[in-house]
Amino acid sequence: MAEIRPFHGLHYNQSVISDLSRVICPPYDVISPQLQQELYTRNEHNFIRIEYGRKLPQDDTGDNRYTRSAVVLEDWLRQGILEVDGVPSLYLHDHYFQYREREYHRRGLIVLVRLEEWDTMVVRPHEGTLAGPRRDRLDLLWTLQANTSPVMAMYEDPGQEASLLLAAEAIRPPMMRTGTLAGERHEVWAITEPGTIRSISDCLAEQPLYIADGHHRYTSALTYRRERRTYSPTSSEKEEASGDEPFDFVMMTLVDLSDPGLIILAPHRLVRGISRPLLDGLLAKLEAFFEIERLPFTGPGVWQRVDELTAGTNEVRLVCFGAAGNDVLLLRLRDSAGIGTMMPSFHSPMFERLDVTITDHVILEKLLEIDPSGDETGVAYCQDRQEAINRVLDGEYQLTFFLEPVNPGLVKAVADSGDTMPRKSTYFYPKTPAGLVFNRLV
Numbered sequence: 001m002a003e004i005r006p007f008h009g010l011h012y013n014q015s016v017i018s019d020l021s022r023v024i025c026p027p028y029d030v031i032s033p034q035l036q037q038e039l040y041t042r043n044e045h046n047f048i049r050i051e052y053g054r055k056l057p058q059d060d061t062g063d064n065r066y067t068r069s070a071v072v073l074e075d076w077l078r079q080g081i082l083e084v085d086g087v088p089s090l091y092l093h094d095h096y097f098q099y100r101e102r103e104y105h106r107r108g109l110i111v112l113v114r115l116e117e118w119d120t121m122v123v124r125p126h127e128g129t130l131a132g133p134r135r136d137r138l139d140l141l142w143t144l145q146a147n148t149s150p151v152m153a154m155y156e157d158p159g160q161e162a163s164l165l166l167a168a169e170a171i172r173p174p175m176m177r178t179g180t181l182a183g184e185r186h187e188v189w190a191i192t193e194p195g196t197i198r199s200i201s202d203c204l205a206e207q208p209l210y211i212a213d214g215h216h217r218y219t220s221a222l223t224y225r226r227e228r229r230t231y232s233p234t235s236s237e238k239e240e241a242s243g244d245e246p247f248d249f250v251m252m253t254l255v256d257l258s259d260p261g262l263i264i265l266a267p268h269r270l271v272r273g274i275s276r277p278l279l280d281g282l283l284a285k286l287e288a289f290f291e292i293e294r295l296p297f298t299g300p301g302v303w304q305r306v307d308e309l310t311a312g313t314n315e316v317r318l319v320c321f322g323a324a325g326n327d328v329l330l331l332r333l334r335d336s337a338g339i340g341t342m343m344p345s346f347h348s349p350m351f352e353r354l355d356v357t358i359t360d361h362v363i364l365e366k367l368l369e370i371d372p373s374g375d376e377t378g379v380a381y382c383q384d385r386q387e388a389i390n391r392v393l394d395g396e397y398q399l400t401f402f403l404e405p406v407n408p409g410l411v412k413a414v415a416d417s418g419d420t421m422p423r424k425s426t427y428f429y430p431k432t433p434a435g436l437v438f439n440r441l442v
Contacts (some may be wrong), residue, residue: 001122002209003114003164004201005249006088009437011176013083021181024435027149028052029216031132036327045081047435051148066143069423087189090197091437092169093253096315097430098183099263106261107166108253108438110150112200114211115225115250123153123209124259124415130214130372130425145441147251149434151214154257154408155207160204163256165196176436186411188436202255210415212255213428221250253432258410265427266403267381269359274368280325284368289338290331297326306330310404318355322399333358342366351419359401360422368376373423383422
């Protein structure tokens with residue numbers, strides 16, 4: 001199903017950049033203005049200048065964040081700060097990180113994957129996208145003609161054939177190794193032997209790929225391909241298109257669905273901008289669909305009690321803070337039929353019982369009249385429960401809804417059903433960095 005290819009990767013020249021941890025950066029979608037500034041000052045060659053450059057007040061069509069990224073890329077190639085591998089390679093990437101005081105290790109394979117339209121089900125999404133981020137990544141593609149950060153996708157490897165092949169490659173010393181920064185470090189190997197590349201590609205060829213992180217990047221790559229074909233200067237060029245043009249592929253990091261380092265956090269919802277009448281009436285509206293248990297926020301062991309009540313159950317249970325003074329509300333769904341009538345049409349029964357879809361489509365959209373897919377000021381997302389509580393207590397937000405993290409198997413099941421969850425339903429932790437290896441489309 002999925003066609004996987006090696007490529008001539010671009011990466012930092014380690015004879016010039018000795019500490020790679022100082023120059024790689026997160027992907028664009030988690031870079032706040034504060035983090036962007038920190039990355040600019042961390043190192044003069046930090047990849048932020050290519051991945052997600054600054055906007056300036058005087059930006060215009062000829063000089064903007066995208067054109068400046070293109071200038072930086074060409075300058076760094078000319079100066080030897082970046083280099084291109086002469087042999088097409090698959091890149092094995094081991095990502096070490098800390099989570100809850102334990103070290104984890106996630107193994108990925110950085111490759112090119114042939115772009116497939118969604119309806120082929122070769123590449124399967126699990127979340128929706130927004131127009132703004134799609135436009136941003138498309139503008140970068142047109143100007144830079146490069147995949148700067150990989151789409152992260154999952155695959156099944158039931159016989160562990162791919163895993164064994166990759167483990168054999170990791171025996172030798174890596175071509176690239178970073179220092180440790182903020183608890184994260186990386187090792188990368190280039191796999192160049194054609195027979196090994198063919199064996200790995202064959203292992204994965206019959207499997208669909210499930211996008212974990214990078215829906216906007218993949219969607220923008222699809223649009224870029226369509227536009228490149230449409231805007232070919234002559235009709236003869238369109239006819240001669242081989243289907244093997246650089247823009248027919250996108251860079252991905254592929255991770256085994258059973259990888260123990262595949263950690264998914266829940267993006268809790270923070271909400272503000274709710275009118276006083278709607279906020280005052282929320283509790284009564286919730287009681288129409290949920291059994292509500294109130295737990296004093298300052299009570300002993302309240303969060304242990306919440307975790308006990310929400311863990312290991314097939315019932316839909318949501319947790320809310322801010323709707324009833326200093327009480328934590330535990331919501332147990334009792335009217336699934338009524339909830340179903342408030343969901344968007346043409347979705348599976350599984351979709352209707354996800355806590356994220358009930359939170360977004362029923363509570364936020366219907367009861368509070370907020371569209372989380374379009375309101376970027378009224379709804380925020382936070383993976384840390386205590387931080388979310390503090391932001392409500394400080395008055396920055398009025399409410400927070402805590403979601404339970406999903407597992408990779410549920411992500412696969414939703415994608416296999418043809419459904420997509422609301423945006424920001426999952427947070428794969430940590431993000432795969434930008435700047436280790438990237439791909440030019442020229």
